[in-house]
Amino acid sequence: MITEFGSFALVLALCLSMAQAGLSFVGRARRDVILTGAAEGAALAAFVCVAAGSVALIHAFVTSDFSVLNVAENSHTEKPLIYKIAGAWGSHEGSILLWCFALTAYGCAAALARGLPWDLKALTVGTQGALGTLFIGYMVLASNPLLRLASPPVEGRSLNPLLQDPALAAHPPFLYAGYVGLSVVFSLAVAALIEGRVDSAWARWVRPWTLAAWSLLTVGITLGSFWAYYELGWGGWWFWDPVENASLMPWLMATALLHSAVVTEKRGALAAWTVFLAIAAFTLSMLGAFLVRSGVLTSVHAFAVDPRRGILLLAILAAASGSAFALFAWRAPLLKDQSAFAPISRESALVLNNIILAAVATTVLAGTLWPLILEAFGRQGGVGAPYYNLVVGVLMAVAFVILPAGPLLAWKRADALAVLRRLSLAAGIALAAGLIVFSLASPRRAVAAMQVAAGVWLVAGAVEEAAGRLRAFRVPLAESGRRLRGLPRGAWGMTLAHLGLGLFVMGAAFESAWRVEGAAVISPGSGLDLGAYRLTLLSVDDRAGPNYDAERGVIRVVDKNGSLVCDATPERRTYDTGGQTTSKVALCPKGLDDVYIVLGERRAVAGGGSAWLVRAFWNPWVRLLFVGPILMALGGALSLSDRRMRIADGRRSVAPTAALAPAE
Amino acid sequence: MVVATAAPILALATGLTLFGLRGSISYFYTPAQARSAHVSAGQAIQLGGLVSPGSVVKGDDGAVRFVVADRLASDPVVFRGDLPDLFREGQGVVAMGAFDRAGVFVATTILAKHDERYMPRELTRALKAQGEWRGGGAAASYGAARAAP
Numbered sequence: 099m100i101t102e103f104g105s106f107a108l109v110l111a112l113c114l115s116m117a118q119a120g121l122s123f124v125g126r127a128r129r130d131v132i133l134t135g136a137a138e139g140a141a142l143a144a145f146v147c148v149a150a151g152s153v154a155l156i157h158a159f160v161t162s163d164f165s166v167l168n169v170a171e172n173s174h175t176e177k178p179l180i181y182k183i184a185g186a187w188g189s190h191e192g193s194i195l196l197w198c199f200a201l202t203a204y205g206c207a208a209a210l211a212r213g214l215p216w217d218l219k220a221l222t223v224g225t226q227g228a229l230g231t232l233f234i235g236y237m238v239l240a241s242n243p244l245l246r247l248a249s250p251p252v253e254g255r256s257l258n259p260l261l262q263d264p265a266l267a268a269h270p271p272f273l274y275a276g277y278v279g280l281s282v283v284f285s286l287a288v289a290a291l292i293e294g295r296v297d298s299a300w301a302r303w304v305r306p307w308t309l310a311a312w313s314l315l316t317v318g319i320t321l322g323s324f325w326a327y328y329e330l331g332w333g334g335w336w337f338w339d340p341v342e343n344a345s346l347m348p349w350l351m352a353t354a355l356l357h358s359a360v361v362t363e364k365r366g367a368l369a370a371w372t373v374f375l376a377i378a379a380f381t382l383s384m385l386g387a388f389l390v391r392s393g394v395l396t397s398v399h400a401f402a403v404d405p406r407r408g409i410l411l412l413a414i415l416a417a418a419s420g421s422a423f424a425l426f427a428w429r430a431p432l433l434k435d436q437s438a439f440a441p442i443s444r445e446s447a448l449v450l451n452n453i454i455l456a457a458v459a460t461t462v463l464a465g466t467l468w469p470l471i472l473e474a475f476g477r478q479g480g481v482g483a484p485y486y487n488l489v490v491g492v493l494m495a496v497a498f499v500i501l502p503a504g505p506l507l508a509w510k511r512a513d514a515l516a517v518l519r520r521l522s523l524a525a526g527i528a529l530a531a532g533l534i535v536f537s538l539a540s541p542r543r544a545v546a547a548m549q550v551a552a553g554v555w556l557v558a559g560a561v562e563e564a565a566g567r568l569r570a571f572r573v574p575l576a577e578s579g580r581r582l583r584g585l586p587r588g589a590w591g592m593t594l595a596h597l598g599l600g601l602f603v604m605g606a607a608f609e610s611a612w613r614v615e616g617a618a619v620i621s622p623g624s625g626l627d628l629g630a631y632r633l634t635l636l637s638v639d640d641r642a643g644p645n646y647d648a649e650r651g652v653i654r655v656v657d658k659n660g661s662l663v664c665d666a667t668p669e670r671r672t673y674d675t676g677g678q679t680t681s682k683v684a685l686c687p688k689g690l691d692d693v694y695i696v697l698g699e700r701r702a703v704a705g706g707g708s709a710w711l712v713r714a715f716w717n718p719w720v721r722l723l724f725v726g727p728i729l730m731a732l733g734g735a736l737s738l739s740d741r742r743m744r745i746a747d748g749r750r751s752v753a754p755t756a757a758l759a760p761a762e
Numbered sequence: 763m764v765v766a767t768a769a770p771i772l773a774l775a776t777g778l779t780l781f782g783l784r785g786s787i788s789y790f791y792t793p794a795q796a797r798s799a800h801v802s803a804g805q806a807i808q809l810g811g812l813v814s815p816g817s818v819v820k821g822d823d824g825a826v827r828f829v830v831a832d833r834l835a836s837d838p839v840v841f842r843g844d845l846p847d848l849f850r851e852g853q854g855v856v857a858m859g860a861f862d863r864a865g866v867f868v869a870t871t872i873l874a875k876h877d878e879r880y881m882p883r884e885l886t887r888a889l890k891a892q893g894e895w896r897g898g899g900a901a902a903s904y905g906a907a908r909a910a911p
Binding site for chain 1: 767771772774775788790808820822823842843858873
């Protein structure tokens, strides 16, 4: 009954989304506040309906109602409760429902937001409704998550064991909240294009939405990367796989948007470019959903793929983005910048940042789609990691060199010499760090040493910028403390994010250049050497989990002085349903490093007894790879808490407007 | 002004892309196709075919050796990593890597069939062309494994 109610709610949500779009656009055209108000009510109701549908699906999963197709295919009575709930978004249908949930939630938030000019708001809510119509329509007509089975099975087929993991249970909600958060920015851009007006008030609206989406996306990608790191047992954290690239591309565009919207808000410049980025960012989100869900590209993380319905997602993408870009081509010439800036200025630095980020996104896109381009010429194949490492590495290196200077440059016209003088200490530290790493680390690696120097440069630059803001060491400590609390949080958020990026770069450099790997077939009592560590297999015993049986090894890790680092307990699990085996990696943290241990398969030994294949990695500084992005996301959240980001306040001096073209 | 900044960056991006693509496109071949295309040692490719029954040997150093074959030719493959769960003798596999000088294919990533109906698209197509494919359409997903980089 609850399932039928949920199905009905989803159909109702489709109707409400159509009403939301229709009422908004008609209301705006007739300048009728009652109609646009009704549209806002429809946005609210559509969210409530999709939420009801989601609750119905989760209910079906929790109660293991196998008469629902989705539950029968992705759940099992013996599965732990958290993975029953997470199973609700583990399938194609469920993930589309999650997408629609996020879409209507953002639509509802936009409808409830205060302070936006009513015409702009009406068109934003309307565009959000149009997007809702497309996606909810797809869900109801082609991908119903609540479809019933005529003859329900006694037991379900269970969720892929690889997905039964806490990090991955949380990964899709964060990722989708990020992806779909960009839909609001998209809608704001479309609304601004229809109105023909992009001013600093508009940009002030775009910034918090972009920040929220960007922070959530950062967390989502990091969770996914961390999952791949410890769940797949391959020792790596990023593989330049199409599914990974699909999440990176909108992130890059959102990062560019974050920076260009600042220029549009503060200086009334780059209006058309900011609008373009807003459309492009959500377009890449939709492209990501299509690439991941259609299976059109061969991926190592292909879960819940359905090629036939994928083409429908492509059609939705074409309809939404096609019309938005057409609108942009038609209206963008109306958007004129009113302020100019000198070649050495903060605007210029941000323009450079934007060009590089957009170029990186484009090259990643080219590499990701390359198999399709080859196919058009009758060949089959793909592009490997060396391509991405080269192209992304070199382009980002350019960005990293200029990044610390950006926040120190003044708007409009800056004194390059003064900035260089301020950064000389940071540059010296970075250079020294690079040289030390180059001469001490073995094996000797020049490129990795340069990467480390780049990371240190970013961190030192961020610290220098913060110290300058606090006037540290130049005014009494109490005065600095007061400034720490008094200065706007937005600036601290930026510092934190840039710091996080620096830490990430350092972690990436160390981890990829100086990782040590070892593998051996060993029986209890014997061991293997891994860099500075000695691993000894103490015992292997059997253990029963809730829905799997496991062999659990106890492996003692000692360092070269013979002192104990940890007793690691990697597992090899065989799941009852489907008989799939997975490795539960044991992570043994030591400072910023991980000793990473995988228990492989059992081998018979000549003369009786057993031995196990043990594979281990020493991953130096790998923790920074996850700490860095989390700091970036926290920086975003901190900026978001800045009072200036809450538009309702509106207590700000009016910045110059970018363009005041006629509305119709 | 913006154009003056953008031009060198875009030129750099384009140059890098073309250079990078030239070096790292890996084409898909079955063993017979690889032979007729004279794939040289060290060139990154994707090798697809069926795992020859009885050919899988698991070494004590963590390496797995097996033979990938199509109807006309076969190649020895070595992979240092945990095989995907549904790697089976007699079934389809796509290995990414390169041949060494001795003609052994050193795989860095292995994609194998994950359920009864699915194979990576490239393999399905190549085997169909050779008349060796006897399966249905596509389905859910497949297993993958990767050697330590």
